[in-house]
Amino acid sequence: MNRSMRPLLATVAIFLVAYAAAVFQFPGLLSTRVLGNFLTDNAFLGITAVGMTFVIISGGIDLSVGAVIGFTGVLVAVLISSFGLHPLVAFAIALAVAALFGAAMGLAIHYLEVPAFIVTLAGMFLARGGASVITQDSVPINHEFYSTISSLYFRLPGGGRLSFVGLLMIAVFVFGAVVAHRTRFGSYVYALGGNTTSASLMGVPVARTTVQIYMLSSMLACLAGIVFSLYTSAGYPLAAVGVELDAIGAVVIGGTLLTGGYGFVFGTFVGVMLLGLVQTYIIFDGTLSSWWTKIVIGILLFLFIVLQRLVFAASARGDRSSETA
Amino acid sequence: MAETAFRMEARGVSKIFGTHRALDKVDFGLLAGEVHALLGENGAGKSTLIKILTGAYQPDGGEVLVDGEPVHLDSPLHAQSFGIGTVYQEVNLLPNRSVAENLFLGHQPTRFGLVDRKRMNRDARVLLKRYGLEIDPSSELGSHSVAVQQIVAIARAVQLSGKVLILDEPTASLDRDEVQRLFEVVASLKRDGLAIVFITHFLDQVFALADRVTILRNGKLVDTRRLSELTRTDLVRKMLGKDIAFSGSTSLEAQRPVTDVLLEFKGYGRKRSVRPFTLTIHKGEVIGVAGLLGSGRTEMARVMFGIDPSDEGSVALNGKPISIRAATDAIAHGFGFCPEDRKADGIFGDLSVRENIVIALQGKLGWFRALNRDEQLDLAGQFGESMDIRAASLDMPVKLLSGGNQQKVILARWLATDPAFLILDEPTRGIDVGAHAEIVRTINRLRDDGMALVVISSEIDEVVAYSSRVVVMRDREMVAELRGEDISPAVIVQAIATHGEPTPEETAA
């Protein structure tokens, strides 16, 4: 078995066990309604996390995604409500802006040799600030296109809904998995995460790939912003604050190493579902105060990480121990 | 140079790092169907020239021509498009990806725009077979030893090279069989008309393979000649600019009197790493460790040094049992260890040469007895000089030194701790003839000073040259301990090669 598969399998196993345990306590969790909600409610997070997976596999990080979601929502809302553009046109404009934004960050990371953490932090300030310069209010979007989309869903037996945005997220995951694991671009991404010098000597176009990675991340964050605006029919400059940390958390819980080079897009999917499960569990429980909610989320995060390490360590024991320390 | 039909040519290239002229107006031409050896001391500028020829560096002067046309190679990818395949000095592959992907990265076979993994793995298997390597192409490259990675790097370069193949010290971590296979491959590529550059510090290999040689010294071109016009001594003189006395492969002068026992490993071993071994080491003794790649020599060293602590057996120092659970324990007992993978486990790339040299001693002194800057400079200067480390300044980052000089820095680091027992894992890998002789001399000197050493090496001649005893590893097990008369290349090779049937020593024991 491939060594790098192990954290992924560990995550899947943990998810299944955790879900089973939660269902045992609250049988209501095993309904199509809850499952449908898992997809719909986490769609924007999932889409963001796909982009984040690429960034992290390449050894980088993108702190700007939450702000890009907020910015996109505001931009789209203003374009539709104030300028009367068709949503699809507004989407295209937003995606183009996001692509430029991501490209600028990628260029800065590569040519200025500033760590991604800092470049994307500045990007976060810029996007968040840009959104509040456009408007400070939350801008409602009243367009029939929006109502059409939100009425697009499959009804599942048992009252659940398989919504358009949920399906879109799945499509993005499939797309992400194919790109990561089945294209040359994908192999370049892993190459950068493995060792940038080696990658460059092996003929990987490092500059181009770096720029493409951050473009991809920003564009997926933008798509997530569009989904968020569909989800709420509005744009709000403070939307999705802190989503970057959720996305990073999902990616890492999904078995991708923050140091780069290893990871699976599908793992991220499981990571997103795990986070969703934790939140749903806390809601079903309904007795946790604000502070206990934070503490419990922290504890669960800790347990997942430790569990993953244990599973990883147990299965890696036989290997040539290359990591000394 | 009268020939004009160069496949690839560098005309008057220069490269300046800061104030250091790594290359100074060097001309270098490659003919189709030749093996061209590029020789020079550590730091002579060989790797730098290669990097310019392959677009990894941009020259500060001069030009590069392919088939007579001046080209501007702006990246290794660009060079690849001209059919130039390269193995760089340090294995530059991706340990996190599969073997097959490392072979084909950037050129993966695709179907409908998607990478066709099945075919890629199939092709990889076929390709590697040529080098006698039967490993799972979908396995992670990092899970294989340096040697395997080296072979993969070679296979990748060969497969990318339509016109020119450049090999920068490809044989440094290969054993005889593998070197032989590589030579066969090179010979056949030569017949196919490729121009091949070959960098090595092994003169035997130069004479076995090369048609012409180019010699660099201190970044300047010394000479380009047909090999047949040169003798071994000529070569060395041109490289060093002076004569050196060859110590030759004379075995130990005489049986020296057995001195005090320093260390005794009894049934020492570690599960899944190395089978229990028993070894007594005396003061003033060099124990050579021979074995095939992957035979567990490195593992043995790691267990001795406590990096992978033993889970069986005992060890005694000067007759008193000690326990070695971590590297710090070993160091506290006066051990030292130069690891085999200098990039990953040895050097601190961003730290200065000075800091790299003092760090082990400082580690021994602890957190609060800091050596001040002057003491550090003294120490670094002293050991830098005795090891003949070529660095523009002791304060430059060690990563800017040539590979051989980095190796000397690590050796100096341990000598500075004044160890009683030193383990050297492949200490001469990638080191030029001058330095090689230097290190062998150092080993001998240390032994005469009463230090005990364990030296792992794939160079059997070298092992013979300095060992008081030789232990042979096979399949992670110590299978033989040779001494006296038995320390000869023939016996060692036989002990390594013997499969199944016990060696004479074992039956005797």
Next chain:
Amino acid sequence: ADMTVGFSQIGSESGWRAAETSVTKQQAESRGINLKFADAQQKQENQIKAIRGFIAQGVDAILVAPVVATGWEDVLSEAKEAKIPVVLLDRGIDGPQDLYLTSVASDQVKEGKVAGDWLVGTVKDKDCRVVELQGTVGSTPAINRKKGFEEAIAGHSNISIVRSQTGDFTRSKGKEVMEGFLKAENGGKNICAVYAHNDDMAVGAIQAIKDAGLKPGTDILVVSIDGVPDLFSAMAAGEANATVELTPNMAGPAFDALAAYKKDGTVPPKFIITESKLYTPADDPKGEAERRKSLGY
């Protein structure tokens, strides 16, 4: 049967919010209501998740303190489909009114206006340069309280807002921003009053004024909104001049409305507006501070 009510709270970003949560819990307990509490950590998406979760559990009613006005239609229609009444607490939403049973909230614009009116009444014809400590940029209360205050002083050219910066609704930012204002306005000599969008920032500002060697409440008037105990204490010490109370008991009226609705289908008024009462040093600030101690501010 016992009623189970889900409560989606924004988070715990301020003392007032903590008080609202604890008052809601107290009110639920005293009525024998089983309260399911979900903290959204300031995120709308978490609130939507919580509401969906409540629907999936089949609660009898849902209370929401919406973090932002927009974006509730889809999820509230789901609640409606599931025949679960929804009551909005503390803030309203943009959207069709049939999506919720009622909204229990203060009028934030009015809060700002009450504060502004007080200032207008206090300074009369004197020139007054006001500095404003805004809430979090883009948050609804910040926008509305600014709007209300500006409306109140609109007709009075002697009163003008000379500086306005965000203090993020926090004490320490309120203090830091006030320090900056004091420096920028001639050591505070040019400032006649400070208007803070919440009491926490006002408390910070009071400290900054004191540090600058001026007397808050006398040299610089202090007016703010919320009515938290610490501000009443400051008022008792003569360091604050006015606060507009925002009651943390939004849940009481909400539970009453729900109980009546469940019992015989009485439809409550669409908007239950809580009182925006002005407190000045004349209103026994010491006693007010004491009275609020147990509410979890």
Next chain:
Amino acid sequence: MTRISFGRIFNTQTIALVSVLLLNWILFPGFFKIEWQDGRLFGSLIDVLNRGAPVAILAIGMTAVIATKGVDLSVGAVMAMSGAVAATLVVAGYSGPVAVGGALAVGLACGLWNGVLVAMLDIQPIIATLVLMVAGRGIAQLITEGSIVTFSDPTLIFIGTGSFLGMPMPVVIAFALMVLVTLVVRKTAIGLFIEAVGVNRSAATLAGIRSRLLLLTVYSVSGICAAIAGIIVAGDIRGADANNAGLWLELDAILAAVIGGTSLLGGRFSIPMSVIGALIIQAMNTGILVSGYPPEFNLVVKAGIITVILMIQSPLAGQVLGFFGRKKSGASR
């Protein structure tokens, strides 16, 4: 270090700091005015130092962590916790020094916890410290039950707002801490070991450095620094605001370290430079405050200035400048 050459004083960080200060002066002419009032110095420049102190203190610990190739996201939450503990202790009747001791102990405990996760369990620092970043604020709120615990303990208030020789206490504390930590890392071998572990942990272990113990120490120092910063901000507002104390300050601290020239990839570090980085950030914030621009522009301005600073610092800029420099010297030859 004793050897400070002029080349080290005139570096990009100090130039950036001076530029931002000058920019502030252009926007607000009274910026450099300093007065003596009530036995202490008073002025915008002092505000920059005073308000910058908590982030500077965080940056001191953060720099050491980053130099080991780590990062500590939990410092903001640790600030909230230590403030909460100090406040509840004095409210419960304990003396000020006891409260300070309790808060520092909390910081140490948090640092040890992070250190154990990173050094013993080999969890990646970002994730390891994310745990405490999330849970820590919850714990702080649990301690204060979500409210702001106000106090009037003179010790704590003195730490937050007192002054010593005319300088605000936070500035004095930050300066003392900077000198102390700098001396400790440079006069012992600890600095070298931190850099060695950051550059190549595996080689450091092989060279006999107790890298686990070192990491544990470094994260503990970061925790203690965060606790000190937490006491300061609590003392400053005379209350522990568990909800907001230190919120997002971890990002400022990281930014300060990076502006100060410490690479997120570990290795070389300079604590005084990180402190200057923190002052640059605060000078920026104060400048925005006194300039009177509407707050919507705060973040955009901040992003712009960061970008400019990073561009000046980048190797590319160095090459461009070096290129012109070389050309000039070449011509003069």
